[in-house]
Amino acid sequence: MITPRPFAALLFLLTLYPAAAAQEATLRGTFVVNRQASDDVNRVIEAAVARMSFVTRPTMRGRLRKTNAAYARVVINYDQRTVSITTDQRRPMESPANGTPVKWTREDGEKFDLSTEWEGENLEQTLKGERETRTNTFSLSPDGRTLTLNVAVSSPKLPKPLTYKLVYNRAS
Numbered sequence: 001m002i003t004p005r006p007f008a009a010l011l012f013l014l015t016l017y018p019a020a021a022a023q024e025a026t027l028r029g030t031f032v033v034n035r036q037a038s039d040d041v042n043r044v045i046e047a048a049v050a051r052m053s054f055v056t057r058p059t060m061r062g063r064l065r066k067t068n069a070a071y072a073r074v075v076i077n078y079d080q081r082t083v084s085i086t087t088d089q090r091r092p093m094e095s096p097a098n099g100t101p102v103k104w105t106r107e108d109g110e111k112f113d114l115s116t117e118w119e120g121e122n123l124e125q126t127l128k129g130e131r132e133t134r135t136n137t138f139s140l141s142p143d144g145r146t147l148t149l150n151v152a153v154s155s156p157k158l159p160k161p162l163t164y165k166l167v168y169n170r171a172s
Contacts, residue, residue, distance in 0.1 A: 041065075114126070137152075
């Protein structure tokens with residue numbers, strides 16, 4: 001027969017396990033790229049510019065390659081008010097978690113309105129500039145080990161939006 005105290009302790013321990021699992025399945029953390037599971041960004045760019053004029057194609061190809069790198073590492077941190085996303089060794093992109101846009105300047109000097117908000121369990125980050133809009137949608141696998149970044153870049157100069165997927169594994 002189980003006495004009340006050990007039984008209560010067992011119930012308490014069993015309630016801790018789901019909480020720990022729920023904590024692990026969070027977008028907060030450091031992730032490293034899984035190149036085999038990710039799209040080949042250069043191939044996607046080539047397909048996007050293939051229908052463009054031979055005059056504009058090289059310029060657009062170079063611009064897209066420069067601004068659509070497959071980041072080796074992504075670090076996501078957030079609280080109830082602010083989201084911070086850092087890619088590789090770049091400075092963090094910080095914005096309110098409620099979708100309010102803030103001014104943000106990329107390393108090359110191009111200015112954007114940066115906004116980040118939750119769309120269900122996904123985190124959606126939008127950069128609106130004069131020449132393009134980029135939307136990064138971050139989603140996490142149910143076990144919390146795999147981060148998927150879906151990217152959509154639209155520009156009046158592109159025949160259709162550039163879209164691709166990058167897959168990341170949680171760093172140990």
